[in-house]
Amino acid sequence: MAKYDHKTIEEKWNKVWNEQKINTVDTKNASKPFFNLMMFPYPSAEGMHVGNMYAFTASDVYGRFKRMQGFDVFEPIGLDGFGIHSENYALKIGRHPKEHARITEENFYRQLHMVGNMYDWSKTVETYNPNYYKWTQWIFIQLFKKGLAYRAKSEVNWCSKCKTVLSDEQVLGDKCERCNTVVIKKSLEQWFFKITDYAERLLKNLDWIDWTSKIKTIQKNWIGKKTGYKIKFDDLEVFTTRPDTLHGATFLAIAGHEDKFTGKKVTNPATRVKIPVWEAEYIVADYGTGVVMGVPAHDERDMVFAKKHGLEIVDMQPDEAMKKYAVEYVTYHLRDWLISRQRYWGPPIPMINCPKCGWQPVPEDQLPVLLPDIEDYQPKGEGKGPLAGHPEFYKTTCPVCGGSAERETDVSDTFLDSAWYFLRYPSAGIDGKPWDKDLTNKWLPVAMYTGGAEHATLHLMYTRFITMALKDMSYLDFEEPFQKFFAHGMIIKDGAKMSKSKGNVVNPDDYITKFGADTFRLYLMFLGPVSAGGDFRDSGIEGMNRWVNRIVKHIDLQLGKTSNNDQLVSRGLHKFIKRATEGLESRKNNLLIAGAMEFLNLVESQKAILDSSQWTIFIKLVAPLAPYLAQELWNRLGNTGLVHSQLWPEYDPKMIIDEKVTVVVQINGKVREKFEIESDNAGDEAFIQHLALESAKVQNYLKGASYRTIFVPCKLINFIVNTK
RNA sequence: GCGGCGAUGGCGGAAUGGCAGACGCGCUGGCCUCAGAAGCCAGUGUCCGCAAGGAUGUGUGGGUUCGACUCCCUCUCGCCGCACCA
Numbered sequence: 185m186a187k188y189d190h191k192t193i194e195e196k197w198n199k200v201w202n203e204q205k206i207n208t209v210d211t212k213n214a215s216k217p218f219f220n221l222m223m224f225p226y227p228s229a230e231g232m233h234v235g236n237m238y239a240f241t242a243s244d245v246y247g248r249f250k251r252m253q254g255f256d257v258f259e260p261i262g263l264d265g266f267g268i269h270s271e272n273y274a275l276k277i278g279r280h281p282k283e284h285a286r287i288t289e290e291n292f293y294r295q296l297h298m299v300g301n302m303y304d305w306s307k308t309v310e311t312y313n314p315n316y317y318k319w320t321q322w323i324f325i326q327l328f329k330k331g332l333a334y335r336a337k338s339e340v341n342w343c344s345k346c347k348t349v350l351s352d353e354q355v356l357g358d359k360c361e362r363c364n365t366v367v368i369k370k371s372l373e374q375w376f377f378k379i380t381d382y383a384e385r386l387l388k389n390l391d392w393i394d395w396t397s398k399i400k401t402i403q404k405n406w407i408g409k410k411t412g413y414k415i416k417f418d419d420l421e422v423f424t425t426r427p428d429t430l431h432g433a434t435f436l437a438i439a440g441h442e443d444k445f446t447g448k449k450v451t452n453p454a455t456r457v458k459i460p461v462w463e464a465e466y467i468v469a470d471y472g473t474g475v476v477m478g479v480p481a482h483d484e485r486d487m488v489f490a491k492k493h494g495l496e497i498v499d500m501q502p503d504e505a506m507k508k509y510a511v512e513y514v515t516y517h518l519r520d521w522l523i524s525r526q527r528y529w530g531p532p533i534p535m536i537n538c539p540k541c542g543w544q545p546v547p548e549d550q551l552p553v554l555l556p557d558i559e560d561y562q563p564k565g566e567g568k569g570p571l572a573g574h575p576e577f578y579k580t581t582c583p584v585c586g587g588s589a590e591r592e593t594d595v596s597d598t599f600l601d602s603a604w605y606f607l608r609y610p611s612a613g614i615d616g617k618p619w620d621k622d623l624t625n626k627w628l629p630v631a632m633y634t635g636g637a638e639h640a641t642l643h644l645m646y647t648r649f650i651t652m653a654l655k656d657m658s659y660l661d662f663e664e665p666f667q668k669f670f671a672h673g674m675i676i677k678d679g680a681k682m683s684k685s686k687g688n689v690v691n692p693d694d695y696i697t698k699f700g701a702d703t704f705r706l707y708l709m710f711l712g713p714v715s716a717g718g719d720f721r722d723s724g725i726e727g728m729n730r731w732v733n734r735i736v737k738h739i740d741l742q743l744g745k746t747s748n749n750d751q752l753v754s755r756g757l758h759k760f761i762k763r764a765t766e767g768l769e770s771r772k773n774n775l776l777i778a779g780a781m782e783f784l785n786l787v788e789s790q791k792a793i794l795d796s797s798q799w800t801i802f803i804k805l806v807a808p809l810a811p812y813l814a815q816e817l818w819n820r821l822g823n824t825g826l827v828h829s830q831l832w833p834e835y836d837p838k839m840i841i842d843e844k845v846t847v848v849v850q851i852n853g854k855v856r857e858k859f860e861i862e863s864d865n866a867g868d869e870a871f872i873q874h875l876a877l878e879s880a881k882v883q884n885y886l887k888g889a890s891y892r893t894i895f896v897p898c899k900l901i902n903f904i905v906n907t908k
Numbered sequence: 909g910c911g912g913c914g915a916u917g918g919c920g921g922a923a924u925g926g927c928a929g930a931c932g933c934g935c936u937g938g939c940c941u942c943a944g945a946a947g948c949c950a951g952u953g954u955c956c957g958c959a960a961g962g963a964u965g966u967g968u969g970g971g972u973u974c975g976a977c978u979c980c981c982u983c984u985c986g987c988c989g990c991a992c993c994a
Contacts, residue, residue: 397912397913398912398913398988398989401911401912401913401989402911402912402988402989402990404911405910405911405912405989405990405991406989406990408990408991408993410993410994412994422994423993423994424994425993425994426994437994464992465992466992466994467992467993467994468992468993468994471993471994472993472994475994476993476994477994478994479994483994485992485994486994488992515993517990517991517993637988637989640989641989641990710920710921710931710932711920711921712920712921713921716921718920718921719919719920721919721920721933723919723933723934724919724920724932724933724934726933727932727933727934728932728933730946730947731932774920774921774922774931774932775922775931777931777932778921778922778930778931778932779931780931781930781931781932782930782931785931846927848926848927850926850927850974850975852974852975853926853974853975854975855927858927892974893974894926894974894975896926896975899926899927900926900927900975902926902974902975903974904974904975
């Protein structure tokens, strides 16, 4: 028997599928739209590693399942290739970011073709294409017009290695999200988006959106709503959660670079005592009111501060009456989104600064503001990006007064590129507008979004904000972008995180070439639930390859033979349908594979010959996981057309009940005897009790003692012996 | 410190409160082979036993229940998010 030749077979079906454009969705006329989206990939090196492949496959399996359930599944793909992650890698290997993007795109798309995902290749989106970032700039302008984009000087995060500012979300602990350099604070004038205006809505909607609870919790913590009080000390307002300790306040503290007395004194409204106002390092400027009342007797940090600087300490007990000086006030941990970056590889911020008229948006008919091709694209590091060295780029005229003016030379954050890409997909290729409203309403919000949990406070927060803002400007009719979000797990290698420095990065290409896309997909999905990720081990994939060959061998051997199987096999198949359906819906693809293996084991142990309709069901069930294998076998069984557009099989509820069941006899909860019983009798308590009492073993345990029984139909009978 | 998640054989993992360890990997023995590879068959939580069988067993300690991997409480460990947050 010839082995399953995955290479030839995959090539054959790829050719047929591409010619027939089977994955191209008629976005206008689809009757049961289902937008199945995978989180936008952002390659940091040239290609994909096995972790990316895992996530994409998990998403694709779900999409294929939904397609077989009769939905018009739209599964697009693209590349988030603009931005600091791609740029840093390009800088590292000394290649122009634009050239790097071209190479990455080619390689990335080649790999995605290899793994057999059902992408609609007619609607790809790449963030660095001018016909895309034109609209990224357009969104910036809409936010500016709405008052949601503003320029301000403040203490911002600065990465000295990436030589740019970063948003709060891009600082992990105290390090740069991209390069792990410790981030310092710098006082710079920058562009911000007013995401804080949406803090309450971002929080409230978490109550109803259907997302993984883990992500919701992280977002909730990040938004960090806290209800407290404001109390006036003359012209200064403090924020506190403990107004009942007001009479113990002996100083006020405002944010500063060092601890020092400001020279100013204010009145404690409760005690009428004049107390000093200090600058203190431990105060966070933009939390609450940025002013704290120091109550040494009640707060450890205040005590440390008071002792250190010899401030008065007043002993006291909390007093609810103090609340009369306080006004309730809500504050959030969330800060505004710092959007400008002093870098090259991003969309230029479409703003013009006129000495007379101030900041003006670039007129929309002049978009896009093209990113110029320059050779000195390396970051500069003086609070200015590479474009600031190019007067031919920034010298322009004011759109209002026509006088000479200068363009903004910073580019926008990558996360703005990816904050709206899903809106572009259904309308990809359409000119003159960012998206077609009818298409958008047909396909969005996204029905199923699969992605990594690490984006809880980054991408997933930004997209929600941008969607809400666009809704408020009437560009959209919905305010939450993703109906469902499912967080997939991570793939590790031999117990450790994959990283270049450890040298344990798995390149999927080698495995797909050696074992084929189907074995590779099955192996990844068999590791465990999609939410859990898994550990990639070479030994496991060989086992999966054996199983693929076993399926093929079985079906080939049975072709043309007269079927011969009984109720046991037939019931096994229905049980498999049930398990497969439940497994896919709950993203536990491992359960489907285990079910398929069990069924094949049953067929072998029974030496059963299945008829082609039975094999057809089997093949349909494995089709979402093993697309080439399923199509090939579908064909060998004499079927025509596409297995992937067949309807998903339904099980017969009568057929998932076994003809015979094992009923267990317990004595005081311990299993002592088992009976194989016809299902019809297994619910008959008197019958089973009688049967149990006939058993010598049971009699031996009972020894004539009195007892009562618990009976669970079809499962067990438990004798509880009375002990005196 | 605050918040979340998790802990089941050598490994990945299964189990609507009802036979723990499905399925797979690995391992052991056998068949086949000159030999190997592949394939096939059998076994595989731990302890006692030739076996039949018994005892024990889901991180710790308790609770609820006829019955707990599953529900409740305590603790330990691990992972993740936030944090001079007033």
